Amino acid sequence: MMIVMSDGATDRQVDDVIDRLHQAGVEAHLSRGEFKTLIGAIGDEDIISQIPLGAMPGVDSVIPIMRPYKLVSREFKPQGTVVSIGPVELGGEMFVVLGGPCAVESEEQLMASARAAKEMGVHILRGGAFKPRTSPYSFQGLGEDGLKLLAQAREETGLPVVTEVMDARQVELVSGYVDMLQVGARSMQNFFLLKEVGAQQKPVMLKRGPSSTVEELLMAAEYIVRGGNSNVVLCERGIRTFETATRNTLDLSAVPLVKHQSHLPIIVDPSHATGKRELIPALARGALAVGADGVMVEMHPDPKVALCDGPQSLDFGQFREMMADLKAAAPPLGRKL
Amino acid sequence: MMIVMSDGATDRQVDDVIDRLHQAGVEAHLSRGEFKTLIGAIGDEDIISQIPLGAMPGVDSVIPIMRPYKLVSREFKPQGTVVSIGPVELGGEMFVVLGGPCAVESEEQLMASARAAKEMGVHILRGGAFKPRTSPYSFQGLGEDGLKLLAQAREETGLPVVTEVMDARQVELVSGYVDMLQVGARSMQNFFLLKEVGAQQKPVMLKRGPSSTVEELLMAAEYIVRGGNSNVVLCERGIRTFETATRNTLDLSAVPLVKHQSHLPIIVDPSHATGKRELIPALARGALAVGADGVMVEMHPDPKVALCDGPQSLDFGQFREMMADLKAAAPPLGRKL
């Protein structure tokens, strides 16, 4: 922490800040210049951040100088983490493709998707059983029936499955059926849910909130890892900006940024990011090129009858074409597919 | 709904869209011009919005023309709603002031705040027992002990109390102690929590998410009202923008906008919006002037030792001054305080 004193701060106020730091067992380094007085507080950031320095008289501002997360940082663990989801390794050389419908709608729709996914070389099947919807009047998902269909699809195809868990009370139920739990973008800072998925061992895919910084995403991951579960995969899925031509603004810079700061794997979801089918294949290639560990893309046997997100779902032909593109582009980028 | 067809849409595609609408019992009005073909879909928006028109071949875009909420709209109920929180009426002539510490820290701290609040004419006491914190290493609140202290403060001062509920499992516990439940900004789209607070009768203060539009705020309120609880008070508390000089950007335009579109009362939280003590009194006056039904402002007996949000808490002297300002300014603005 760096404490910047106000221009008119008195010696007494400066001493009070230093005393307060010393009481907490923190070193204080005073830099007094002609224009400004600074106090560097160097010690355990956990302790320092508990002291309300910003509210002390004479303090102009308090500037953090260390990253607020630890367990998920690359300083803490220099080698990248590889998360195993069933037989699939995410975070290694393989560029992992997760595909499937936005929502599980029926046995027919899910099984058709699962078989197509398997045949195209998709690694993990996705499908929503509980759907977070802005409107109470929209389709809210099949619930446990959807989970059962996902388990059935896995049985038939051998593909591991991932689905969203929206509420702490569902964690046990959902983790009984699937191979990876998804914490959705709207739940990224549902701290009780984070603690609950941290207290079990199924891998967790944590999606970035549409108005969350990368630092906040890593802090949310820290909740899970600190709870005891280090099988966390991050997911960039677009942030909210003034641009309305796309549903969100996909922040591909977040991928190399996360790779520098954290050992956790990160994938990209171009479907929710753009909301536009015609942009998705290009952005899936972009995700591969910037160094993501995978992509999650929505598909549907017949997007025009989808109960959820039809306009952003690829049909099987489009998905197959995307897979071929990715396969061709991967080798010079150091990836297998 | 207005369906805009692509430039190259065929007659067959146009007919398919119209057929689809007719099948669903929806009127379709065709407008075919030299440059564009439009189809107006007029009927029950609930039904129309279930049809994935945007994914049909030949469709360029689908433009909603009706508001997606109903029960909370002013068309549905032209008179403003007044919510009773204990003896306090929010939404009427009174400009209601909610004050208290960010977090309940101790009996001494809370009781000092409660007595000061009572003496200054504050109407409702606030205080957090469960605290949503970005970092797992920050103070997370006293939990049920905090709730007990809030109940004790109400007993002594007669002030109704409000506190945040973060998880659906806590609703019953928390509503046993307090007079109003707060759904925090990070939980605005925690739909399971919305359903749970909608299934009981304690008034609910619903804070706008930092990246939520006013329409999404009203949709979240719709979840609660549709669940059976119409005692909802909205709260504008700042949205996330590129400006970093304030913690968030307080969107005071949201107040008259909500007043036009909804019958629900709305208050303003300038403390979380700005994060800067020196800006709060001016923005509390601003809230009064734009037509808000109240303000919620953080205070602390000694902000420099606060465990949470010290820099944005007023001390008792500053709070008293703000109250005097508001009292003086209210009458020509048609409000009592």
Place this chain on the structure above:
Amino acid sequence: MMIVMSDGATDRQVDDVIDRLHQAGVEAHLSRGEFKTLIGAIGDEDIISQIPLGAMPGVDSVIPIMRPYKLVSREFKPQGTVVSIGPVELGGEMFVVLGGPCAVESEEQLMASARAAKEMGVHILRGGAFKPRTSPYSFQGLGEDGLKLLAQAREETGLPVVTEVMDARQVELVSGYVDMLQVGARSMQNFFLLKEVGAQQKPVMLKRGPSSTVEELLMAAEYIVRGGNSNVVLCERGIRTFETATRNTLDLSAVPLVKHQSHLPIIVDPSHATGKRELIPALARGALAVGADGVMVEMHPDPKVALCDGPQSLDFGQFREMMADLKAAAPPLGRKL
């Protein structure tokens, strides 16, 4: 400036940074802790900011600790500046109302507006002669003919007039006709234009860019004042955010923030901020309440035939009502109108 060294920075790299500062005549304070090494650079920020410290090996980040503007800061000049625009003093006790049409369209339209403005007690007449328009196909203003009409309106009513100047080449022409030059939001960082209006003495109204921080607004004002013209009035007119219910998001927090940091007067433009007529009177009252020195509001004799911004223009009846509201609300807020 505070220089934060990377975790792996070598002693040699630390020394290099210190040497570089010393060469430039800047004091360097080293704070070396268990976890982090910091170097405080204290001296003339002009000099320090010229040194590309962030690009030196071993440097993690460089954190500015002083505000980057000077002449416009309240530290530099503690008393508030009062700018005289003809007989009107802006920045004093008077809450100044600027009113008039978006664009000067015709003699009839402008003179009707000017007379109505005069009769209602408006202090300054506004009207655009050169119009910045997103589309090349929109009405671009009457140009010099518009300026002549503004001069004629001033002659008849005695009201000082303000109009926008869009290009450095127009400054001389425009300042020959009007009492105050407006630098529009899109031109806030047109540095050649800032230099040009700084090199003459007519007062300048500088509008905040829709994606500019308050700090950048003050830096733009610094360009003008440094050029020799200290008659600068700032104008908050909304910033661009994800919210689409209003044209922009009016940032009323910027008003008390500017008042703390700068001696320059600041007014508010609720017309461009919201784009919605029905929200403007409430936000004009809000501007008064948060401490703005005035408001600028668009009016039109017949908004439904306006060539520009009709939906956000008040008609004369609505404007008159707003004036009455402001007059009633001003006294307890310490303002005259």
Place this chain on the structure above:
Amino acid sequence: MMIVMSDGATDRQVDDVIDRLHQAGVEAHLSRGEFKTLIGAIGDEDIISQIPLGAMPGVDSVIPIMRPYKLVSREFKPQGTVVSIGPVELGGEMFVVLGGPCAVESEEQLMASARAAKEMGVHILRGGAFKPRTSPYSFQGLGEDGLKLLAQAREETGLPVVTEVMDARQVELVSGYVDMLQVGARSMQNFFLLKEVGAQQKPVMLKRGPSSTVEELLMAAEYIVRGGNSNVVLCERGIRTFETATRNTLDLSAVPLVKHQSHLPIIVDPSHATGKRELIPALARGALAVGADGVMVEMHPDPKVALCDGPQSLDFGQFREMMADLKAAAPPLGRKL
């Protein structure tokens, strides 16, 4: 245009809107449903957009249904435009790399950069002679001396050169020295400058404003093309969002979006987008993968002494490595380098 009438609109108000459209020679299609009344206005959008429909009594909202630009649209010209900059073709099969220092600082610095660029296979040399700087106290560029050095670098290396023009008065001067004029992000809506660069024939690189939508970027390009110069290259360089870990948020979705909507070529500037050297190579590969026609990347012989943007400049070794990566990745993506 689609006109949505208010719920309480009278028949007379509906008729007035239709009459107004007919007077302007525009077809009006009435759709009157149980819940809503809509009027489709189909005709020349130039004419329709001049009618202030939104300000007419009884009108709730006016929804544009056609894109507001023409000459730059793919409907207008289905084949992609190839812009020739000296011997370089931008918009064809070649993935074009523009490289060079942020600012021209000295003959030595520029010539070293130019020679390195040539040797590495860079196609176009960039360098700023006039620099837009937020602070009046920062280095403002060498002006015409910088232009002369750019011309000298071209002469020696044969590389075409591009530099920014900030003011309409400079267009003639600058175009006398360089091969392509850059309109910077802050100038994207400097309409007088757009008209001036549209009135000459040197190619123009138009950078997206940090708070401009893709539609506004295309409208700005429309100003230039309509002025008579169709040699326009767009440049995505990041938009302003709440994320502060990067200088801006690079919006790579804009690339395939522009490719769908416009025939103009588009390149990406990852240097200004991120401000962080370590992210640039990954995002340059991302630009290639999403379909951009080129990248512009800053380099400097010795970034740690750069007068401008040192932290985001690659040194020659880093740049060379990036070139090798791009060369390897290009073929499966259908590009040459």
